Structures are given as structure tokens and as C-alpha cells.
Amino acid sequence: MTSFQSTIGDEEGIAEELAEGQREISIAEFFEKNKHMLGFDSGARGLVTAVKEAVDNALDATEEAGVLPDIYIEIEEVGDYYRLIIEDNGPGITKEQLPKVFGKLLYGSRFHAREQSRGQQGIGISAAVLYSQLTSGQPAKITSRPKGQSRAQYFELIIDTDTNEPEIQADEETTWDRPHGTRIELEMEANMRARQQLHDYVKHTAVVNPHARLELREPGLDEPMKFERATDELPAETHEIRPHPHGVELGSLIKMLEATESYSVSGFLQEEFTRVGKKTADSVIDNFRDVYYGRELSWSPPRAHDDRDVASAVAEAVANKGKDATTAFAEGVAETVANNDRLARSELAAIVDEVAETVEDDTGKTFGGTVRENAVDAAWRAITGVGGDEDGDAADASDEDDGGEATESPLVPDVYALVDDATSTRKDDAAVRAMAEALARRFENLDGDAFRVTLDDLERLVADAASFVAEQRDATFGETARENVVDAFWSRARTVPDDPPKVTAIAGSRDAAADLLEAMRTTDILAPPTDCLAPITEELVEAGLRKEYDADFYAAATRDADVHGGDPFIVEAGIAYGGEIPSEGSVELLRFANRVPLVYQRGACATTDVIKSIGWRNYGLDQPGGSGMPNGPAVISIHVASTNVPFTSESKDALANVPEIEDEIELAVREAARELKSFLNKRRSMQQRREKQDVLGRILPEMADKVSEVTGRSRPDIDGALARIMNNVSVEREVNGETVTLVVENHSDVNEQLEITDIVSAEPTDLSDGTAVDMDGEWFVQWKPEVPSGDERELTYAVDGDAEFEVSVGGVETEKLTVNA
Numbered sequence: 001m002t003s004f005q006s007t008i009g010d011e012e013g014i015a016e017e018l019a020e021g022q023r024e025i026s027i028a029e030f031f032e033k034n035k036h037m038l039g040f041d042s043g044a045r046g047l048v049t050a051v052k053e054a055v056d057n058a059l060d061a062t063e064e065a066g067v068l069p070d071i072y073i074e075i076e077e078v079g080d081y082y083r084l085i086i087e088d089n090g091p092g093i094t095k096e097q098l099p100k101v102f103g104k105l106l107y108g109s110r111f112h113a114r115e116q117s118r119g120q121q122g123i124g125i126s127a128a129v130l131y132s133q134l135t136s137g138q139p140a141k142i143t144s145r146p147k148g149q150s151r152a153q154y155f156e157l158i159i160d161t162d163t164n165e166p167e168i169q170a171d172e173e174t175t176w177d178r179p180h181g182t183r184i185e186l187e188m189e190a191n192m193r194a195r196q197q198l199h200d201y202v203k204h205t206a207v208v209n210p211h212a213r214l215e216l217r218e219p220g221l222d223e224p225m226k227f228e229r230a231t232d233e234l235p236a237e238t239h240e241i242r243p244h245p246h247g248v249e250l251g252s253l254i255k256m257l258e259a260t261e262s263y264s265v266s267g268f269l270q271e272e273f274t275r276v277g278k279k280t281a282d283s284v285i286d287n288f289r290d291v292y293y294g295r296e297l298s299w300s301p302p303r304a305h306d307d308r309d310v311a312s313a314v315a316e317a318v319a320n321k322g323k324d325a326t327t328a329f330a331e332g333v334a335e336t337v338a339n340n341d342r343l344a345r346s347e348l349a350a351i352v353d354e355v356a357e358t359v360e361d362d363t364g365k366t367f368g369g370t371v372r373e374n375a376v377d378a379a380w381r382a383i384t385g386v387g388g389d390e391d392g393d394a395a396d397a398s399d400e401d402d403g404g405e406a407t408e409s410p411l412v413p414d415v416y417a418l419v420d421d422a423t424s425t426r427k428d429d430a431a432v433r434a435m436a437e438a439l440a441r442r443f444e445n446l447d448g449d450a451f452r453v454t455l456d457d458l459e460r461l462v463a464d465a466a467s468f469v470a471e472q473r474d475a476t477f478g479e480t481a482r483e484n485v486v487d488a489f490w491s492r493a494r495t496v497p498d499d500p501p502k503v504t505a506i507a508g509s510r511d512a513a514a515d516l517l518e519a520m521r522t523t524d525i526l527a528p529p530t531d532c533l534a535p536i537t538e539e540l541v542e543a544g545l546r547k548e549y550d551a552d553f554y555a556a557a558t559r560d561a562d563v564h565g566g567d568p569f570i571v572e573a574g575i576a577y578g579g580e581i582p583s584e585g586s587v588e589l590l591r592f593a594n595r596v597p598l599v600y601q602r603g604a605c606a607t608t609d610v611i612k613s614i615g616w617r618n619y620g621l622d623q624p625g626g627s628g629m630p631n632g633p634a635v636i637s638i639h640v641a642s643t644n645v646p647f648t649s650e651s652k653d654a655l656a657n658v659p660e661i662e663d664e665i666e667l668a669v670r671e672a673a674r675e676l677k678s679f680l681n682k683r684r685s686m687q688q689r690r691e692k693q694d695v696l697g698r699i700l701p702e703m704a705d706k707v708s709e710v711t712g713r714s715r716p717d718i719d720g721a722l723a724r725i726m727n728n729v730s731v732e733r734e735v736n737g738e739t740v741t742l743v744v745e746n747h748s749d750v751n752e753q754l755e756i757t758d759i760v761s762a763e764p765t766d767l768s769d770g771t772a773v774d775m776d777g778e779w780f781v782q783w784k785p786e787v788p789s790g791d792e793r794e795l796t797y798a799v800d801g802d803a804e805f806e807v808s809v810g811g812v813e814t815e816k817l818t819v820n821a
């Protein structure tokens, strides 16, 4: 007994003493202690969290019911308290469910569902009710009108903090002008210090839920904040999925094994998991066999020059079958064996069975189980020197130090060939031989005759043989050489034919269940279906940003689905740049999970970590020191949608650092950032072009004047020169009597597809091609010419001599255009 235990043992009744201090904890106490985890740590924050919980639920409920959300949020000051009202047009809640939804913590419809939803835990709204009652002493007032019912139900309730059950204080029918939906009224001790966060939450909710209409009234706003919907399309409907084999933990797997009605592992895998059909189940089971039973090492059968004789060994093992049948059987086995490159024991057994059946058919003699087993033993001994009762050599060979004296095992040349192949040519032959001998001895000492070994054991044997050789012969087999040797044997080893244990047996053995889990994880399995997810989509991520940010540039990227812990997820990123976005300070990062804006704990969020780790200078943003938050007029939004979003805490403020998700966030952000980079590069080169054109525009006329002055000739045409120097597209007008010609020259090195519109004050006729449209006495003449690089086009029409013109050219940037028309 340790001294600590003896001290305890000396004191009588310690357990009783401890028991006196043990009692049930009421949820009020639990809440008081953990309210920061639930997002209710202060009055300012509590108000934002309560709004967030109610609005998230309203969005979940409306979408589930296929209704476009119309959500009303109101905050009023009532004496020392604040009253919060949230109304939605969702499906409502039935009279039976309503008290539990609001009056019981950990009650919800989403905890067990593998489907993307904002709510996950069944805590949110009841925690808000509890916060309200603990700080104001007032009950929650709920009105709900289920779809199709003529009247609404009104409840006043509090949570009994001892029993975690709703205590109903009023329960009556009422009228409500909304045809269906839910209205929640909570009073609480609060303040508006987090007004900015509240506004951000509502605004950003509108950004990622362009299908929702939101309205916020609060005491600080003269006018309500209204966010109209940008689309009438609801997000794609999501479907629940079963867990993915790559994502379960051992504890859950054991529970699933215990609960399943399947009897076989194959049935269990196909029934309980997504993406597992018969073929995938077979692959998992093969991998399970490899870890659970190990593989069988395979060996080269004897060749013609070899003195190992399979045929006579088999013949000797067979008695009483007559000469012809015995010879046919023995030679049949020997010949089939020789047709194989390498053989494992179970393959040999299959060959013996097959040949026995053929010979039985041909000769009418019976080759029963015992005869076949004897034949397998004998043939295996002939091939490997190991097996049956005469397993002499193997036992002798166990003494490492008298290497030279024992008869060489038939395995050695085989092992030698593989080791030699797998190690570098610079290895000294004696070292390779020593390694082969040491390894062959270890293989011979494996349990049973079949040379079954798991990958871990094989690695251990190879390492052990290598260190033996290093000690005895002063030759090193480094890590790479050892890995190559392991690989050479493992890749030639065969998966055993044994049936896996039944589900109940695996459920009862932690080790077997762990082996099954490893097999599931190492099998290639299709990513989970993504119809359980509803990404915002690239188009709407961009539309959401456009709606709320006035910028020069927008880009968005939606990645393909990936898996973390068995739950599928999709990452989307968007960037808005320039325009009205403030250029001072660091960029604004908008974080979203399942379409919910994350307001607090930015610094503790995986999204922030990823943004900081990207080298933003590569993408054209300023980043002091080359790491950390980039600076500049940009907004970056990141949305992670998953059936199970890994938050750092129950208040769902920040994403945990899950490597798979971080990788996808990085790829999505980089995808959008690459577009930003090419936009900025182009903008920079256009800027340089503009500056160059400005300079040329100033000096060319001066040069033209000078040339004309010096040469005494007329002033050269500088517009054409400018277009040529700048490799521009030039559009020049020539008017000759009634004929108007627009000459388009392409001096650039690419073909240009242009759209040229000439607005003419009189009616044009005889158009070369193109169209003319009369718009209130002005004619719009339009051409869409394609002008190859280095080529020109002439666009003509006829018009009365006094007409006025105004040309506009589309299809090419203004910086690459010289218009003289």
C-alpha cells in the first residue's frame, strides 16, 4: 500500500464525510457558473446572445417549413430593464411542445440530426429564458400560431431551476394577425453597450441569408434597420445523413456495434454508415483482416533447378489412394504451385482443394479433409522448410550466434532476394546476407506455420533484425532501408481468408473494435453526400457582399465538400475590395457558421488564425511584418457549413482549430484572393498605362509642333501616333460630305471584340452593317465588329451634312482606347 493510501485508510468514514458534501446541482447554479460559456456573461452581451438565439431559431424553423423568413426584432427600454421581442413567420410550435422548447434546457430537435442547421444543442432559447427570469424575475411570454390553426396559443412560463421543467403561469388562446409563426417576449437586465455587435449580427445575418427579410428596432435608432431580401429562393433543402466511417470515435463505434440489429460486420457497415455498399464493406473487412489477423507472408515456390520437391512431398503424405490418383494429385499440386510467383499458406490450401476436387472427379477416389491437410503441410514444408510435425530446421535456427552451423533455411535465398532488391546497391553483400538470415530466423519463429504478421509486428521484426545485424556485423540498415524492406514483404503478403468475427464479438472486445475503426479510417471511402448541407453558393456570397458593401471588386469561392470527424463540411469565402470600404486599419473579417454570423471571440477563431497565416503581400494587400491581419480597404467573409460545426464553446462564437477545416478555409480564401490579385495587378498596370498616356498626351503635341516648325511641313497626326505607341485601339471619324466613316484600328496584340455606338442627331441611311434605332429623335447606330490584332475596320453610313455625333466604345478598357471622333 502506498503511503498516500495508508493515510486515507487511517481515517474512518471519509467516504461518508465526502458524501455529505455531494448534492445535485440545480441548473440555476450551473447557469450562474457557466453563463460565459453560453454567451450570457454580461448584460450587453446577454442581449445580443438572446437576439441571436431567437433569430437563429426563427431562420431554422422558417427554412425547414419552406417559408421565406420574415423576422421582426424589437428592443424596448422598460424602466430598469430591456424588453426583447422576436417574431417570425415560421410554422409555429404546438401547444404540447412549446413549454418544453422554452422551459427546459437541453431540449431540441437538432442534437441528434446530421443535417446542417443553426441550432445544435437544444440550449439556446431556454438559456435566454433562464437569463431573463434570473435577471428580471419576469416570465417569458410566448405566442405561437401553428400553420393552419385559426387561433394562437399564449403562454407565460418560467423554468423551475430545481427540476429543469417548465412552470406555466398563464396558458390561454388568443388571436394573432400573423397567419403562422412564433413571438417571444423576454425582459432582462441589460444595456446597449454592445449595440455595434447587435447591428453587425443583424447586418451580417442579412449578408449570408439573402433570402431573409429582417427588421430591427431599438432605442438608439430613429428609423428601423430594414434588410430586404435579395433573392426569393430558399436555400437548398437539406437531408439528414448517417455517420461517415471516417468520422466516428471508438466510443461511438462500440455503442453503434452494441445497438445495431446487424449480425455481420458487412451488414453493420452497410446499414449504419453513409457511403458504404457491399464493395466498400468488403474493402473495410479486408483492411480489418490485415490489422486484426495480420497478413500471411508469401514465398517463392521451388523452380526446376531447386532440390525442394513439392510433388514427392505431397505423394509421401498421401496413403491408400493408389498410384495413379496419388501421382495425379501430387503432380497437379506441384504444377499449380510452380505456376505461381509467390504463395501464401492459405493460397496453397486453396490449390490443394482445387486439385483434390479435379482428381476426385477424374479418378473416383476421395481426398478427404485429413488427406488434404497432410498434403498442405507436406507441400508447405517443401516450400518453406517450416510446418507440420517435422518443423526441425526452424527450431534449430533460433540461436543467433551459431549462424554458420545450422542448415540454411529455404527461406533465406528468398528473403535475401527481397532485401537485396529493397536496399541500395551500395550495401555490402555480406551485410545483406546477414540481414536476410536474421530476418528469416525471425519469420520462422512466428506463431503457427502460416507466417501471419501484422504490419506493426513486421516493422518490429525488421527493426530487431537490423539492430542484431548492426551489433554483430557492424552493418547499418537505416530507416529508409528498413522501410523499404518492410514494404517489400508487406506488399507481397496476402490478406487472410478468415471470416471476421461477428458484430457481438467485436462489440465485446475493445481491441477488435479499435482494429475495425482503424480499418474504416484507412479504407478509401467516397466523401459523404452533401445534400445534408446548404452552402450559400459562390453567386450569392458575392450578391450578399454587393448588397451590403459598396466596393470596386468582389470575388467568391465555394469549395467542394470535405469531411471532419465524419461530418461533411463546405467552406466558402468572399472578398470585397475598394470603393467605400475604409482603407485605414486592418481588413474586416466576417465569420459565419451555418449561415450564422459569429460576433464574439474573433481572436480565438480558426478563421482568424488562417487569415493571419496567409502571406497577403502576394495578393496585393499590405501586411506589416509579412504575417498577421492584412491592412487595407477589404472585407473578407468566410462561411463554414457543416452537419456539426466544431465550436470552441457552447456559446458558438469561434471555430475550433480542426486541421481539415483550416486547410479548406485557406484554399477557399486563396481562391478568392487570387482573383483579387489579378484585379489589383490589372488595376496597377492600367494606372501605369494612364500615367504613360498622360505624359505622351502632353509631350506629343509639343514634339509635333517642333517637327513642323523645324521641317516647315504641316503638323503630323499625333492621335494616330499615340494609339500606335500605346498599342491601343483607335476609333477615328472621317466625314466626307454625307458619308460618315468610323475607322477602327487595332494596334494591340490581341483580337478585340468591340461594341461601338454612334448617337446621331439625324436619321442615318446606307449603313455598312450594324443597326440603327430611333430613340426620341436621336438615332443609335450600333456595330459589334471583331477587329483582329494589327487590322482595321471601316464602319460607314450616310447622314445629312449638319448632323451631330457622339460615339461610345465598349469591349475594351478606356485605358487601351484612343478615340478621336
Ligand SMILES: Nc1ncnc2c1ncn2[C@@H]1O[C@H](COP(=O)(O)OP(=O)(O)OP(=O)(O)O)[C@@H](O)[C@H]1O
Pocket: 053, 057, 058, 061, 088, 090, 091, 092, 093, 101, 107, 108, 109, 110, 111, 118, 119, 120, 121, 122, 123, 124, 125, 126, 127, 182
Ligand atoms: N421560432 C421557432 N419556431 C419553431 N420551432 C422552434 C423555434 N424556436 C425553437 N424551436 C424548436 O425548439 C428547439 C430548441 O431550441 P433551442 O434554441 O433551445 O435549441 P437549438 O436551436 O436546437 O440548439 P442551440 O442550443 O444550438 O441553439 C429547436 O430545436 C426547435 O425544434
